[in-house]
Structure formats: C-alpha cells, structure tokens
Amino acid sequence: MSDYLATWEAAAPGWERERDAVWAATHVIGERMVDTLDPRPGQAILELAAGPGDTGFTAARRIRPGGRLLSTDLSPRMVEAARRRAAELGIDNADFSTIDAQAMDLPDASVDGVLCRFGYMLMPEPATALAETRRVLRAGGKLVFSVWAEAEANPWASVIGRTMVELDVVPPPQPGEPGIFALAQPERIRELARNAGFAEPEIERVEMTWAYGSFAEWWRFTLELAGALAAVIGQLTLEEQERVRATAERNATAFGPEYVVPGVCLNVATS
Template sequence: MELEIEQIRNQQRETWNKFSSGWKKWDELTMDFLKPMGDEIIKLLNLKDDDIVLDVAAGTGEPGLTIASHLNSGKVISTDLAEGMLEVAQENAKKRGIKNFETMVCDVSELPFANNTFDAISCRFGFMFFPDMSLALKEMTRVLKPGGKIATAVWNIPEKNFWVTATMGTINKNIEIPPPPPGAPGMFRCAKEGFMTNLFSQAGLKNISENEVTGKLNCKTIDVYWNLMNDIAAPVVAALSKADEAMKGKIKKEVYELINQKYPDDQVIIDSSALVIYGEK
C-alpha cells in the first residue's frame, strides 16, 4: 500500500507541475470561479488577527493569500506537492504585496510541523486527490491546536458540475476509458452526502457541518471554455492524448454543440457546486 501511495503521489506531483503554467495563464478566471468556496472557508474559520494558518494543497495560492491579507500579526503557510504551483503562489503574493505568506513543498501525509502548531487549516479542493484521505486528515488534525478549526471544499456530484461533465462526459462517450478503481483519487470522490462529515467524525473532530456552495465559471465564449479545459484539466488532456486527430475533432465539435445548446450567444457562464465541510479539534 505504501508503494502504491508513493506512486500516486509522484504521479500527482509530476502532473501538477506540468500543468502549473496553464494554471498561471488562467489564474484570474479560475480564482474568480473558485472564490465563493474560498470565501465560505474563510467565513467558517472566523480568524483572529494573530492566527497562524496552514493552507493545504494550496496550488496558486488561494484562499491562503486572501487569508494572509486579513491577518495583521498572523501569517499563512501554504503547502503543496508541486513546486511549480507554489512558484505561481509566490509570484501572486509579491504582486499583491503580501508579506505574511510562506510556501513549503511537502506532502499532506507527512506534514513537517510540530503537534499543535496552527490555529486554523484551510484546504480548498485537495481532499479528492489525497491518496490516503484518513492519513491526510490525521496529519492535519495533529498539527492543529486544541480548539483549532479546519474547513475544506470538495466538488459536489457530477450532475451539479456541468463544467466538468460537458467535456469529460463527451470524451467518455467517444473513447473507452477504463474506470478508476473504487476510492481512487478523482474529482467526485468526496461528493457523496455525508462522506466528508463521516471522515471528520472518524478523525475526532467536533462541531462538524457541511453545506453547499455554488459558483459560476464565467468563460463567456465556448473557445475560452475549451482552451481552459485543455490547459488546466489533466484528465481531459490525458484522455485526448489517446485519440487520433479525427476523434479529437469529433469530441471538440460535440462539446461545442453541447455548450452552445445550453449557453447560446456567447454567454458561457456555467454553474458549479461544491460542499464545504467544517470541524474543530
């Protein structure tokens, strides 16, 4: 099992580093898209000015950067597996003049911090991809101070996330992709109602809550949507790389038709849905 986890971790590190330039390119659009989930996390954490906050699976820096900008004497340490993503986060911090923000490349299953270090932990869209979610949460709980708070966002069910299924559903219709093993990392792995609250409960957290937060992917045009998905969505790129040019063209045509049918006149503003889960140590 350890070897399998290590293999998944290495593959994820490679993938996120490879896609870090795409995430940098689309940072403004994607961060606007994911902002409601980050805002809900921040609201639930209800931070004090001097809190020390850990942001796990931080990617290009949010919600850690926004949290840091709210803290007068506290600070944020943002961690991620991929140094390429954290380099973008550091650039973003510099651009915004945020000084109380540090980044650290590390794995959530082996956090390099002492017990009871942090007042709060945020983790936006990381859990679905952790090879061992229980171990990850155990580590987060370990480094959280007694009474400390944790809030995380995961994607809701596919039916509420057309921005993913429009492309991946079309790919799956046209290319035979073997389904991942049950419980393998993936977008909708944590979507089942009560799944995350049960995980939090098993970790010994209390005052647990789960609520839905919606967002909008404001691409405006179908071209922007298609290019975005091909620049930041690893499963899309991986699947299309297995198709010949004719099949790629067919898939693209069908995605365009599907999106245009639902969002005519270049008004491609696609609804999304996430679950935000909160708990206290």
C-alpha cells in the same frame, strides 16, 4: 517523479496563467471558506494544496499583525506560482513550502487553522491527509475545506468528463478513486472527518458560475487546468482530440451561446 506529481507539475503553468479567471469564478467559495474559518490577528494558518494560493492570501490579510500563513502544495511549480502571486498582491506575511498533505513535514499541534480548497478529493489517500491535518492542528483549531458537489450540479466539469467516458477515452470513475467528484457525498465526508478525529462537520452548499463566453474558451480552460483530464486529452492524436471536442460541444449546447455554466461546492467546517 510519480505520474501523480508530474500531472500537477504539468498543470502549474496553466493554473498560473489563468489565476485571475479562476479566482473571478471561484472567489465566492474561497472567501466564504475564510469567513467560516474566521482567522484572527496573530494566528498561524496553513493552506494545503494551495495552487496559486488565493484562498490563503485572503486569510493572510486577516491575521495581521503578527499572524503568518504557510502556503503549501505538493507541486514545487505551484508553490513558486503562489510565491509570485503573493508578491504581486503585496502579501508579506506568508511562507511557502512544498508539502504533500498526506505526509506533512510539520510538528504536531503547530497551526491554528487549516484551509484546503479543491484538494482532498484529488488525493489518493484523503483519509491519511485528514488524519495528518488533525495532527498538525492545535486543539480547538478549525479546518475549512471545499470539494465539488455531485456531477449533475457541476456541468462545468462533468460535461467534458462524461463525454470522455461516453467515447471510451477514459474509464468511468470507480468508487473510492481520487477525482473531482470523489468527495461529493456528504456522508462520505462525515465518515472521513469522524475517522480522522474531527468533530461532526458542518457542510454548506455554495454556488458559483464559470462565464466561459464560448465553447472554445471552455475547451481551452479544460486543457489548461483539468490536471488528469488534460493529461489524457494531451496524449490523444489530434484527430481523437477533435472527436472529443466536437462531441463535448454537442453535449454542451444547452449552455450556449454564452456558456455561463453553473457549479456547486460543498464547503466543510470542522475542528
């Protein structure tokens, strides 16, 4: 198993445990994506990098009767989490599959719409993933995806990430490297979309907030959910972990005592 896959397999139980809290904070983004996709009864919709699957399940309700959702993720444990989530929500028109968005085992022109929330920027080859997405979409089919905007607009993620760079626990992100802010520049998104054969994308900024309630909860959430960062923190000694936590808490005081922390996504639509 590659380190990359192992990171997401390790993060899957946390994503499953926290799925309600994640959706509570981010449903505004997922629902806006589905409104923009505007799925219709009878359509075939593909979700890539679905994690626990909630964005796709919002679309699945809108393609009845006759439509089917294919909910997919690179990580088999994430796919199983999504399958359990669908059963809990009574979603009966979804299929599930382990699929790497960069090399999809799907026929050309086989789906009417594609959703991908918080996925492409984490992939080592987003250009390949977007070209694959264009290949499996029917002519005229729409892609709607969401990536995080610039670090400054997303302290919920950047405060702890920057603290780790400041303490030399991780190197500063390099241009072109996968990561939470790797597709934060609209120009980069436009270039990738064009090169993959998509029309000029529409890009919309969508705001959200994480209401952590305390710094302890913010830290716990990061350890549960932040795939790559959580993996690095998990490898530190307890003493080093405490140094990072305490420095991050100092860097986050502006958000206390309630720790309602803002974030901004770029929702992108193209066809």
